[in-house]
Amino acid sequence: MTASTPQEIAREAVKRLTARKLPPTPENFQTFYHEVAGTRPLKPFPLENLRQIAQALPEATPAQQRFKSQFGKAVSMHSWDDLERVLSQQLRNQSASTETLAPTPVALAPVVQEQERFPPELLEQMARIVGNALPAVGNDDRKVVELADELINYLRLPEQHPPSLRKLMADFAFRLSFVAEEQAAIRETLLKLLHGVLDNVRVVNLEQPWLQKQLGALIDVAQPPLSIRRLEDAQSRLKDLTRLQLDTKEQMIVAQNAMKETLAVFMQRLSETAANSQQYQQRFEHFAHQLERSTSLAEITPVLQQAIQSARTLALDSQRTGDDLGGLRERAIQAEAQVEQLRLELQRMSDQASHDLLTGALNRKGMAEALERETARAQRSGTRLCLALLDLDDFKRLNDSWGHLAGDAALQHLATVAKTALRPQDALARYGGEEFVILLPDTDPDDAVEVVRRVQRELTTQLFMSGSERLLITFSAGVTQMHSEENFEQAIERADQAMYAAKRAGKNRVLRA
Template identity: 65%
Template sequence: MPASTPQEIAREAVKRLAARKLPPTPENFQATYHEVAGTKPLRPFPLENLRHIGAMLPDRTPAQIRFKAQFGKAVTQHSWEDLEKALVNHLKNHSTPETPAPVPTAVPVVEEHSLPADLREQVARIVNFSLPAVGNDDTKVVELAEELVAYLKLDSLHLPTLRKMMADFAFRLSFVAEEQQHIRETLLGLLHTVFENIGAITPENPWLQGQMEALMQATQPPLSTRRLEDVERRLKGLIVKQIEAKEQTLAAQQVMKETLSTFLQRLSQTADSSEHYQQQFEACAQRLEHARSLAEMAPVVQEAIQSARSLALDSRRTGEELSSLRQRAEEAEQEAQRLRDELDRMSEMARHDLLTGTLNRKGMAEVAAREMSRADRGASQPCLALLDIDDFKRLNDRLGHLKGDNALQHLARVAKTSLRPQDAVARFGGEEFVIILPDTSITEAVEVITRLQRELSKQLFLEGDEHILITFSAGVVQRRDGESIESMLNRADQAMYAAKRQGKNRVVAA
């Protein structure tokens, strides 16, 4: 397969130089590069020498000023044709009769049409916008970009020169883009390692585990601002709930401490009171033994009765206080448990997409792993469908991103109601959805997804007074023995793009 990109052309050129045992000089590399690309090398252009000559030209008369300007413009554009034309016209117009100017051999000069101004502006914008995407660390690519943009702003362009400048810029840019891709992959790998280690050192904290899982999901390619914003909102909600749970747990612990302290204090007081009342009763008993008349016995009995009442009152008061403390402790414990349950529920949401309520990538991976394990144990192989909403960008541009989100939610609602109970729906990213169909043949899977298309055509998306038809293209595959989820997704993606090429709103099985 012939090389197509500047990077591939350069690699093939290096291979040919090595095979021919030629030194990798600039001249050899340039010749081999054009040989691989099938293009003709440009004639050498002694830019600095010609600039020096142009600076030395006289400019005392209007004709000399005009010729010097034409000469300088031709040199700036690296154009041999314009340079030759300027010299011929200058000599023709200023030759004398005594010394006629030599008539040059007729050389056809083919003037190439310059690019339209709006197209040059768009190319310059593309060049400028490409630099932030790949970083500005490479001074050479920045220099080439600045030269190319400056050249595009000239009134007229020499197209062979423009082609060479763009080829040089694209060649350098390909290496920078490859390096930036490697840097991004390495950084994501480091982030995953950090997240995994944080989760590994705190296995007893399920809430933190949920946060780490959400971050792991957010840093899975392809990255998008919307996914990162969704995860940011989710993490902020988890953090708020964690703070509330921590405060309630501390409050419950404080109540339990107070209850236990009061209980021990009351026990001590009860013991002291019992000993005090026991002493009183003992004294009353001794006085009754020595009493010789009812008159002597009456005050002793009255004192004993009063002590018994006081003992009963103290016991009832202590019991009521302990009962109140126990109720407070139970209420605090119930509130702490409610918050723990709420956190567990929010941690579980790390497996679901907040916008649509469908599974996210992590939830989809868990379902896929479970169904593949069942299939490996003897069940029939599952099917997988990859859906992509047709013309979603156009819908977003026309209605706005908020309405685009509503359209995604509408599709998710229709999918949940029209699919079979055993089918699992997951948002794969952006406007793409994955449906896992357990124990399903490829023919049945195509019928299920086609039925979903029909339901979408019946249940139109309502935006204001406008009913909007949402369609999707889908690729459907059935798992092969031992096949991974990544391989299934790749085959489904190819089938989905085949459906797009066939006119959209179609289901293609692979």
């Protein structure tokens, strides 16, 4: 099939490069691209060199100024024809006058040399960018690692030749593009594989609601785009549940062992009882024969005494067996009760681990964990951490007029709208009642105010429906920056004061503390 689109031509060019085992340099790629397309390669235009020459041209006289302007315009247009025309015209003018075309090479050389030098700070930053790009795409491709090392070493030399530097940069960028594309495909495939495994586990464990919730949380976290905050949040949510699962497993093992022991003792006692019953049966049959043969009271008396003694022994054995089995049964019941208690606790913690059941936002425990992580991150990176306290306006009147179910639905609506309007790094938590807290990492106070106002604007565009009625719900908010030397209570107190100031100012406002 003949390649027709640029993408198809590029793929065919890469295939030919690979088949002929040629390095994927820009020059080789350009050659095969034009070979596949059936076109002629464009003649390279030395833009930078000609610009340097244009800057070095003299402009002492009007004629020199005119020539320099025409030369620079031809260079900016990348036009060989215009350059030829300008130079030809200048040569004709030179033959008719004594004006010099250009300064001597001795004067021009230092200018060109000065233009080709790169600032050392820029070269070092470029070297760091190249070095930091490798971990992002993986170090499995030996060729891209070699190109990166070669480019970094060249950037850190005392002097660089611009054409050589451009070639090294082009080779590295070309190879890096293939590696980045491959890594993106690998990440996408791994996520699909993870989703498939989680879905299968969830399907075969429908009878375990707590496991369903954990798997659902993992599936949500594994949705692109991935972020370290979402992964840390999932890790925190599952930590307590994992510990409780281990405790449950240990208790289930204890319960199973108790049941096994009970069954073993029961079988042993049953066997002993059967054996004893046979022995007693034979003994009582012997007593019966003796009684049949007895002809006097003297002969009957000892037989009756032995029979009574055997009956007492049988009763004691039966009672002891019953006591043993009863004790084992009690142990089994206690172990089973402990397992059931742990199962219920696991279910409760699964529901209430870090998220509010009504709104799906973080609860206070989840907020505390997120705050601890973001505070530590802000201290490490030297960035700012802000928080906002939100309170629904006229929430009591909403409850009184439309009922508590409508009030709950309004809280759910606010949380849903806020999640869509907030940035990926922000965290929403229900602080209590109709109050919510938003953590805003890497954000200065003015930007934090704008983020919360964006939530307000989004809330006005998505009206809340209570039955068939459309209701406009609003909130007032206070925003403040957390300082490294203070705790959460001190920061939330400032935000609370700003929030009440917003309510006094007319509600549906965001004020900065």
